[in-house]
Amino acid sequence: MSAIPRHIAIVMDGNGRWATRRFLPRVAGHRQGVESLRRCVQACLDRDVRVLTVFAFSSENWDRPQDEVSGLMSLMVGVLAKEVMPLKANGVRLHFVGALHALSDKVRRGLEQAERDTADNSKLVLNICFNYGGRWDIAQAAQRLAEAGQPITEASLNEAMALSHVPDPDLVIRTGGEFRISNFLLWQSAYSEFVFSDKLWPDFDTAALDEAIASYGRRERRFGKTSDQVVAGRGA
Ligand code: IPE
Ligand code: IPE
Numbered sequence: 001m002s003a004i005p006r007h008i009a010i011v012m013d014g015n016g017r018w019a020t021r022r023f024l025p026r027v028a029g030h031r032q033g034v035e036s037l038r039r040c041v042q043a044c045l046d047r048d049v050r051v052l053t054v055f056a057f058s059s060e061n062w063d064r065p066q067d068e069v070s071g072l073m074s075l076m077v078g079v080l081a082k083e084v085m086p087l088k089a090n091g092v093r094l095h096f097v098g099a100l101h102a103l104s105d106k107v108r109r110g111l112e113q114a115e116r117d118t119a120d121n122s123k124l125v126l127n128i129c130f131n132y133g134g135r136w137d138i139a140q141a142a143q144r145l146a147e148a149g150q151p152i153t154e155a156s157l158n159e160a161m162a163l164s165h166v167p168d169p170d171l172v173i174r175t176g177g178e179f180r181i182s183n184f185l186l187w188q189s190a191y192s193e194f195v196f197s198d199k200l201w202p203d204f205d206t207a208a209l210d211e212a213i214a215s216y217g218r219r220e221r222r223f224g225k226t227s228d229q230v231v232a233g234r235g236a
């Protein structure tokens with residue numbers, strides 16, 4: 001097994017607590033979370049990770065206080081204005097994944113423009129899950145197939161899912177000390193390796209990422225087979 005996961009997915013959790021511990025408003029934690037993401041993207045580029053998928057806003061996060069939701073929306077618009085050019089220069093291709101039609105026109109136009117601006121890149125695919133939920137994804141895929149009168153199979157669902165442009169994540173990391181999936185990649189993480197970190201997302205540095213990758217490298221992925229079969233397959 002290659003020690004470097006091809007696709008890493010991250011539940012970037014703990015921004016609010018990071019801010020609260022410093023007596024700052026929660027949105028200051030989200031701003032710091034963007035810095036952490038920038039560092040993580042660079043680390044993935046340096047390590048030849050091919051796909052990074054991050055959970056930035058869940059279907060359920062609309063239920064937060066209105067000022068936090070609007071703070072997150074304007075943060076996204078501001079971040080795109082500032083970050084798209086450097087991402088483009090570094091070979092990053094942006095994809096936004098989620099129920100994007102439900103966003104305001106301003107936010108949606110920003111996301112679409114960022115996708116267009118980076119469409120020729122291929123060094124690292126950065127999927128930003130925004131207004132995303134794993135249940136939403138499965139339901140929208142099934143609905144699209146039903147409307148097209150197509151059979152619903154694992155393969156056809158896979159094709160219709162929002163992350164059909166990338167392989168399933170090899171490694172899923174959740175920061176912030178919680179041991180739950182919170183409606184992240186329910187379908188795609190069927191055989192992912194999981195790492196749970198106590199670090200709050202703004203504190204999740206390159207050393208922590210390397211630790212997670214090292215932990216991944218020590219795992220034996222069996223995909224339902226026996227260990228003997230996996231070892232024999234490696235020699236083949
Ligand atoms: C994750 O951090 C970012 C979003 C959900 C937008 P949180 O905001 O959930 O941070 P905590 O869990 O409250 O510390
Ligand atoms: C998951 O974190 C969503 C994102 C990181 C965007 P939450 O903070 O929303 O998850 P719960 O509510 O603790 O499960």
Ligand code: MG
Binds near residue numbers: 013014015176
């Ligand atoms: Mg949280």
